[in-house]
Amino acid sequence: MKPSGAQGQNMAKADLIDFSFNPGKISVANGGDFTIDVMIDPAKHKVSNADLIFSFDQTKMRLTSISQSEKFTQVLFSKTDTEGIASYSAATGFENTIAAKAAFATLHFHALEKADGSTITIDQKKSGIYADDNPGINKLGVSGPATISITDQAK
Secondary structure (H helix, E strand, O other): OOOEOOOOOEOOHHHOEEEEEEOOEEEEEOOOEEEEEEEEEOOOOOEEEEEEEEEEOOOOEEEEEEEEOOOOOEEEEEEEOOOOEEEEEEEOOOOOOEOOOEEEEEEEEEEOOOEEEEEEEEOOOOOEEEEOOOOOOEOEOOOOOEEEEEEOOOO
């Protein structure tokens, strides 16, 4: 698979910036709350803002809030719809770029129903990560899902 940014430009993998989830897999008891950090690894770039659009099964989990990180302090947009799709955009502020892996945001969920392997998935076509050294170019690479298992008891 060739990596490509949300604007459709084909770029070398080394030139792309990835979102990731920390942790990438989690097990939680039905009715419990859990959090997942969305991380940005800027590779060789200086990142100043990003747009995250992600989906989840709203019959299995409810997004209760999204918290800003210590680095991306300027929340530009935050919205969750009733179809299990959320949008979040934040920036570091002028001249406060990140050059090392850092948290972009923390997602807070409540488990609603037992599930094995439900996912939180980033929309690769609508999300974007932007670097000051390449203004206006979406540098989003490939970002895998977070896998959530909702059990009768926490493991």
